[in-house]
Amino acid sequence: MGVRMVDVSAKEPVYREAWVEGLIRLKRDLAKAIGDSWFIGLGNLASSVSVAAVVAVKRAWEFIPLLHPIPITNVEVELTHGDDYVGLKVGAKTIAQTGVEMDALFGALTGLVTAWNVIKARHCVCGPNGDCRIIEEGEGGNVSFSGVGEIRGIEGLRVIRKIKGEAGNGFNAGLPSIRNAPPVVTLFDASNEPTYSGEAVASGFIKLKPSTVELIRGGGVEKGDVLSTAQLAAVSMAKRAWELLPLIHQNYLTHVAVGTEVKDEGVYVRVTTRNVSRTGSAMEALMATGAALLTVWDMVKKYEKDENGQYPNTEVSFIRLEKAVKTPIQ
Missing domain, CATH: 3.30.70.640 (Molybdopterin cofactor biosynthesis C (MoaC) domain)
Structure with a gap:
């Protein structure tokens, strides 16, 4: 039995939007260490995750074999963290013959794995002025620098909203907005631009x-x-x-x-x-x-x-x- 990419040649391109969410579950002490600065581990968690998610949304078609290469017109990333998690929401927009939810899911997956990577190698407690204390590998007998133990895993990766045919106004429900990351990056919304x-x-x-x-x-x-x-x-x-x-x-x-x-x-x-x-x-x-x-x-x-x-x-x-x-x- 073979495989094929679905033929969407006869479809008209229309506005499409998708929002997805997921989170990475952490031990409470580790989640607390992120603090309001969002600096931990390898550096700026918010910047690293945001950029990785945006790039991954644009390139999802290269890695998901039967996904269509569609023109991504906007990507939005929202990061939150609570007592035991870092939460991520990714929204993507397109004007195309097929949907954008898989692209958004791939962006969120990449963002969450990036978060894991930033956190795992070593732990830093940093302030916005660069006043950081680094906990090096081997310090403290119970610290797991692979993330196993302190990082519980990625959870709840799902589509929370899809829109087809009319422009949406974003999505504000979902993960509680506890200690929102400051706006870091955004892909300019070209959805309503003319050709x-x-x-x-x-x-x-x-x-x-x-x-x-x-x-x-x-x-x-x-x-x-x-x-x-x-x-x-x-x-x-x-x-x-x-x-x-x-x-x-x-x-x-x-x-x-x-x-x-x-x-x-x-x-x-x-x-x-x-x-x-x-x-x-x-x-x-x-x-x-x-x-x-x-x-x-x-x-x-x-x-x-x-x-x-x-x-x-x-x-x-x-x-x-x-x-x-x-x-x-x-």
């Missing part, structure tokens, strides 16, 4: 030694064609920027063009992106430019190093955004 035709242009320059410039011009770089490789790296990065920048949307890029020019002092790169989406493509253009410049650096680093292995002459002199426009499509 835009966007264009962005970014440019950058990497400064190189004159001898390296001559090697590039003469095709003498050992690693190969520097300019072609940099151009391919830029195109690839433009398409995948949403994977690395947690708070940008999955974007429908319709065009990426990369220009490179060898100048006397180094290599100039210019990237143009065009898109049809509910947001622009400036971040994609900037990331693509940076990836091209770093690819150049990587390919010529052998010639740029001094006798001590340092790079006294090499520098990405600038990366600039020259143009960023988006025009509503009527």
Whole structure:
């Protein structure tokens, strides 16, 4: 018996929203140690969990085999903690032919596992000004730094609300809002944005030694064609920027063009992106430019190093955004 992804080709894209919740159960002393600062273990629990959850919602389709890759238009994360738990709610929105609840569930799962990881290795009791006391591994005979014992487990991961066809106003019921984490991150809500035709242009320059410039011009770089490789790296990065920048949307890029020019002092790169989406493509253009410049650096680093292995002459002199426009499509 085979498997298949459900065919939603004939469905009309409509507004969809889902909210999910779950919690990680802790021993009371450990839950208390989180305090109002939300600093414990590896650092800022609230920031770590929030960013991880947002990124996971956007990438759920890569890890759940039969899930459709849908455009996520908004992610909201709420963290709470009580006497013996850290609670997490994740809301996700889309305009698509299929629902978004699995994406939200994957985001919550990832967020809760991230919470476990932040807490488990060592325990810190920290204040907002960085006045922390660290309990190191081995201190205290009954401390379990794998989390076994002090961290009881992940519980109650469930869908608490789904909406289809009309915009919702968020969800305020569910876990008690005890010691709410301060707002940390949010993915801009593009659900009600029109579809835009966007264009962005970014440019950058990497400064190189004159001898390296001559090697590039003469095709003498050992690693190969520097300019072609940099151009391919830029195109690839433009398409995948949403994977690395947690708070940008999955974007429908319709065009990426990369220009490179060898100048006397180094290599100039210019990237143009065009898109049809509910947001622009400036971040994609900037990331693509940076990836091209770093690819150049990587390919010529052998010639740029001094006798001590340092790079006294090499520098990405600038990366600039020259143009960023988006025009509503009527």
